[in-house]
Amino acid sequence: MPEGHTLHLIARDHRRRLGGRALRVSSPQGRAVDAARRVDRSVLERIDAHGKHLFYEWSTGEVLHVHLGIFGHFLDGPSGGPNVRWRMATDDDVCIDLVGPTACEVLKPDAADAVAARLGPDPLRRDADPEVAWARLRNRRVGIGQVLMDQSVFAGVGNIFRAESLYVCGIHPERPANTVTRDEFDALYATVARMLKQALKDKRIVTVARDELPKPLKQLDRLEGRYVYRQENCFRCGTPVRRWDLAGRWCYACETCQPPPPTAELWR
Secondary structure, three states: OOOHHHHHHHHHHHHHHHOOOEOEEEOOOOOOHHHHHHHOOOEEEEEEEEOOEEEEEEOOOOEEEEEOOOOOEEEEOOOOOOOEEEEEEOOOOOEEEEEOOOEEEEEOHHHHHHHHHOOOOOOOOOOOOHHHHHHHHOOOOOEHHHHHOOOOOOOOOOHHHHHHHHHHOOOOOOOEHHHOOHHHHHHHHHHHHHHHHHHHHHOOOOOOOHHHOOOOHHHOOOOOOOOOOOOOEOOOOOOEOEEEEEOOEEEEEOOOOOOOOOOHHHHO
16 A cells, blocks of 8 residues: 555646646446546546545535555556546546546545544645644554554554654554653654655655665665665664564564563563
8 A cells, every 4th residue: 555655746746737627537447437427527626635545626516535545556548458447538648547446436525524534644734733643642552553554643654654663763563552652752753754755755765864875865776775664684783673463564673773562572
């Protein structure tokens, strides 16, 4: 599943190519035919990203809500394949196809607002309020690593940013969320925000601080530039990185730089 910065990059691209234009909208696959007809030939007025969700606002007053999930992706079309759920095309040469999303639905504005209201703050948005995340986190007893992936707490954080931000802050993923202090939370939120913004700028994820990189950014391969995520050993101290299943997703930590909480052994 793409991390949050990817959705902001998609929104930026679609604004440039489709924004402010009347579009031909269809559903070649057939699963969203009725929804496509509701906005076909309407003007796409606004495209917004919030965490891992996209919202397309049309001149009809309705909103297309897209959640890519694990398998969803956009293609420059027409792809010609049978699995295109949603197609947006201009009268010239621009055509964008959506394949395999978890959600692709046209909603009334109130319903779209309700979807967004369930999401936590997205640090890439100007309206992000960390107090919302703090309020939703402070009473949770499960591990902070699990809470950090909860989109109702931190919108846009995926597996990479979870592993890397917790590492930078020296917090073990199994540490109960309700034991995280306000100072630790502030540092964690700032770290997540910085990493997301850097990824948006670079159009790739490199979480290692620039003054620690062993080579220029352009020479790094896809899995370099990470402290612990999918690494054999900790980038800084060389300790073997622990990998384990946490609520259905692989979790990574250096248990030298991120000491486990006293009760962690009981959970393994």
